[in-house]
Amino acid sequence: MTVESVRPAAPDAPELSEPPLAGGAVPVLGHGWKLVRDPLAFMSQLRDHGDVVRLRLGPKTVYAVTTPELTGALALSPDYKIDGPLWESLEGLLGKEGVATANGPRHRRQRRTIQPAFRLDAIPAYGPVMEEEAHGLTERWRPGETVDCTSESFRVAVRIAARCLLRGDYMDERAERLCVALATVFRGMYRRMVVPLGPLYRLPLPPNRKFNRALADLHLLVDEIVAERRASGQKPDDLLTALLEAKNENGDPIGEQEIHDQVVAILTPGSETVASTIMWLLQVLAEHPEQAEKVRTEVDSVTGGRPVGFVDVRRLTHANNVVVEAMRLRPAVWILTRRAVTDTALGGYRIPAGADIVHSPYAVQRDGRSYAGHLDFDPDRWLPERAQDVPKYAMNPFSVGNRKCPSDHFSMAQLTLITAALCAKYRFEQVSGSNDATRVGITLRPHRLLLTPVPW
Numbered sequence: 001m002t003v004e005s006v007r008p009a010a011p012d013a014p015e016l017s018e019p020p021l022a023g024g025a026v027p028v029l030g031h032g033w034k035l036v037r038d039p040l041a042f043m044s045q046l047r048d049h050g051d052v053v054r055l056r057l058g059p060k061t062v063y064a065v066t067t068p069e070l071t072g073a074l075a076l077s078p079d080y081k082i083d084g085p086l087w088e089s090l091e092g093l094l095g096k097e098g099v100a101t102a103n104g105p106r107h108r109r110q111r112r113t114i115q116p117a118f119r120l121d122a123i124p125a126y127g128p129v130m131e132e133e134a135h136g137l138t139e140r141w142r143p144g145e146t147v148d149c150t151s152e153s154f155r156v157a158v159r160i161a162a163r164c165l166l167r168g169d170y171m172d173e174r175a176e177r178l179c180v181a182l183a184t185v186f187r188g189m190y191r192r193m194v195v196p197l198g199p200l201y202r203l204p205l206p207p208n209r210k211f212n213r214a215l216a217d218l219h220l221l222v223d224e225i226v227a228e229r230r231a232s233g234q235k236p237d238d239l240l241t242a243l244l245e246a247k248n249e250n251g252d253p254i255g256e257q258e259i260h261d262q263v264v265a266i267l268t269p270g271s272e273t274v275a276s277t278i279m280w281l282l283q284v285l286a287e288h289p290e291q292a293e294k295v296r297t298e299v300d301s302v303t304g305g306r307p308v309g310f311v312d313v314r315r316l317t318h319a320n321n322v323v324v325e326a327m328r329l330r331p332a333v334w335i336l337t338r339r340a341v342t343d344t345a346l347g348g349y350r351i352p353a354g355a356d357i358v359h360s361p362y363a364v365q366r367d368g369r370s371y372a373g374h375l376d377f378d379p380d381r382w383l384p385e386r387a388q389d390v391p392k393y394a395m396n397p398f399s400v401g402n403r404k405c406p407s408d409h410f411s412m413a414q415l416t417l418i419t420a421a422l423c424a425k426y427r428f429e430q431v432s433g434s435n436d437a438t439r440v441g442i443t444l445r446p447h448r449l450l451l452t453p454v455p456w
């Protein structure tokens with residue numbers, strides 16, 4: 001099926017009907033209680049109810065799209081914008097003026113400003129930092145010691161994003177603050193999205209106070225980064241300089257608030273998603289030592305024994321496939337929303353203007369209708385001869401269309417290099433106290449992954 005065939009041109013055509021209501025709604029909370037109790041299982045079974053289904057979240061009706069084709073159609077259609085429960089709650093974090101929440105001409109202008117820093121031909125310049133940070137990890141870790149994967153993954157993700165894109169002299173103390181602030185803020189945002197109890201979140205209760213403190217520290221950190229750059233008087237060729245020199249639609253310099261929100265909008269999704277993915281990579285390497293061994297053998301054959309470097313990334317196909325497969329089964333971004341800007345249609349169903357649409361890359365990427373052995377960790381499914389069997393839009397961890405993650409090349413390069421550097425030196429074992437169960441928030445990550453590195 002093609003995208004065109006699932007997007008009827010006339011939304012008011014008589015044959016369009018309302019999507020079916022998913023089963024299991026209860027009075028008042030609707031499907032909200034199921035989303036809170038077991039969101040991954042809930043989203044994963046929705047396709048059994050239809051290609052598009054209606055959900056009730058408290059008083060709201062939300063439409064869920066469940067097939068790969070329709071998630072692609074949704075992402076590529078001009079009839080939807082970034083909005084809805086996820087983005088409303090994220091605006092409190094990201095600000096209203098950053099690229100991730102903007103729409104229309106402002107969004108296009110902001111993408112033009114940030115895009116050059118992420119272009120394929122810009123990535124090699126980040127190679128030395130990525131190498132240093134990837135090898136830095138293996139040097140910090142001692143055989144037999146316990147590695148707290150949450151803080152270590154955050155640390156390396158924040159350092160790579162900040163050192164490459166903001167050329168920040170990013171000390172560990174800042175990475176640690178950012179990690180703590182983001183964990184609290186993202187947890188609070190998720191709660192506010194799933195259980196929208198409005199004014200209750202403004203009461204001076206301990207969890208609300210903790211959330212507000214974390215949010216304030218996040219914004220303070222960003223102010224510090226911008227102020228430091230200005231005080232330095234330097235203008236290195238990086239994303240922060242591009243933001244500080246950006247002009248708006250009238251050719252005037254963009255305002256302070258927009259600069260601030262843009263840094264937040266790049267640094268926060270950048271560190272949370274990459275850190276969560278590194279945690280899952282470590283989890284699968286511990287669970288599948290044979291895969292760690294296979295990456296190690298590949299690294300040896302590509303490098304001939306010298307330290308693996310950025311130049312090797314292109315040839316590390318198995319390491320790359322391990323990363324892709326980890327992202328398939330545990331996508332950091334597991335849920336996304338859009339809002340219809342006009343009366344429109346999806347999969348033969350009428351979607352009214354203003355409707356919120358939700359879909360889950362987690363559910364789509366684990367669907368047995370798209371993948372043989374759908375729950376198996378099988379990196380070889382990404383070998384070219386097998387990858388062609390994967391339906392279009394069934395594997396989209398960075399999304400498609402005008403909101404596609406700008407950082408796909410940047411992220412894949414660092415994740416592949418980190419995987420290669422880790423496996424070249426160690427295999428991993430979980431230690432007592434480790435809990436690798438999935439913790440659901442705005443991103444997915446293990447609850448508390450504790451590993452010990454074991455030299456080969």
Ligand code: HEM
Binds near residue numbers: 267271332337398407
């Ligand atoms: C494993 C790593 C990552 C994953 C899986 C990921 C995933 C995504 C996805 C799915 C979107 C689209 C959201 C939507 O369609 O609504 C997105 C957008 C975005 N991502 Fe990423 N991302 C990753 C890393 C990064 C990094 C490292 C950065 C920056 C340093 C970044 C910056 C952004 C920005 C700015 C947007 C908003 C783009 C726009 O709205 O035009 N991401 N990301």
